[in-house]
Amino acid sequence: MTAFTRRAVGLALAAGLVLGTSFGFVDRASAQSPMSSAEITKQLSEVTQFDPSLTAQVLQGMAQRAVAANQPLPLDQSEIAKRLAKLAQIDVQIQFALNSAVIRPQSYAALGSIADAMHHPILWNYRFLVVGNTDTTGNRAANLALSQKRAEAIKEALVNLGKVDPARLDAVGLGQEALELPNKPTDPINRRVEIFTIGTVTAMPKPLQ
């Protein structure tokens, strides 16, 4: 996994896919410009290491245990967030209908950009984890459940509309258990969808003869 060095080329070639709209990136609002598929491709291909033991099931178990035990939220990064932080990732704001997993049309283009990135040759052979997160507004257990539904809705849209192979995608909701800003737990910035590169589909092919 050391071959991701010439991304300038990738950026240039994918520049044609850049969207001039601001669809899909709402909560971070004006502070953040929309992420193009070129940027997504670049960030998701910056793999330094995988953590094979970190699966959707493991993460879900960690989050469920934290909710069941009703442990106080840590003031710094949670254990879950620390493990995820090591992986190549993007952070996107997908707009959902209130208290629902329905993706609003404003975010269709953002979803499309993610699908485009996943169809790019640099990411063809990789698998991804879609993670849904909330802030601490509302009920902790309900947040966990809603974020799971939202992560699954994104996976479903990427598969059925974006034609991404379902074997390449896992989805998990972490509720408020992996806050982006642990010292500002109600900040809307914590409401986000993250996508992590978690491994390869098959061994890399052999060189041309």
Add this chain to the structure above:
Amino acid sequence: MKRHIFGLAMLTLAASAGGASAQTMSFADAGALIAAQCGASIERFCAREDVGTGKVASCLQQNQKDVPQQCFAALQQAEAGTTARLAAQQATFGLCQDDARQFCKGVKPGDANLLDCLLASYKVVKGACRQGLTNAGWAN
């Protein structure tokens, strides 16, 4: 493997339709187009449907008389454009096989190495390969 066969079929179709002009579309552009042409109708009539399930499209059909024709045109355009884009992506490395042998010997496939090499050789690769790279959305 299925995708390769499908890609081949699409390639044949594209070739018989006169080649170069395959109107391919990125999923981002398709999403933006659908949001622009159908967004208001979706929010009005189909606000409870998950888009990934396909129910939004059938909901729009059910409300056909109140949904602008441009929305249905956009849905068709998006479907056709992204299908053509995927077919082009599947077909490109086949179209570029000879060029890859000529210009990219020893390049290790994967991590877009081959694509990077083909793009670096863009001016000298054959027309079909060049067109394939363009239709795949990777060349510009």
